[in-house]
């Protein structure tokens with residue numbers, strides 16, 4: 001495996017796609033049994049929302065394209081419940097995707 005490592009070319013464990021070579025991740029997250037729409041890269045509530053980020057085409061962390069969802073584990077994905085960083089908030093314990 002070690003010889004296949006790339007800085008940002010990881011396989012997303014949720015969608016199974018190579019992050020660099022895909023548009024983005026699955027759009028729905030199920031948090032403790034409740035379905036939510038994930039916040040896409042570049043949405044108003046997203047880390048990349050707002051005018052100063054309008055020129056950024058892809059997420060610098062997970063490489064999702066504007067308008068598509070961040071791959072799982074991305075530092076920039078927002079929580080659809082609290083609006084905070086999904087990785088570090090306490091809104092859920094079990095996550096599923098579809």
Ligand SMILES: [Zn+2]
Pocket residue numbers: 012013014015016017024025026070071072
């Ligand atoms: Zn993904």
Ligand SMILES: [Zn+2]
Pocket residue numbers: 041059060061062063064070071074075076077
């Ligand atoms: Zn991202």
Ligand SMILES: [Zn+2]
Pocket residue numbers: 079080081082083084085086089090091092
């Ligand atoms: Zn949250």
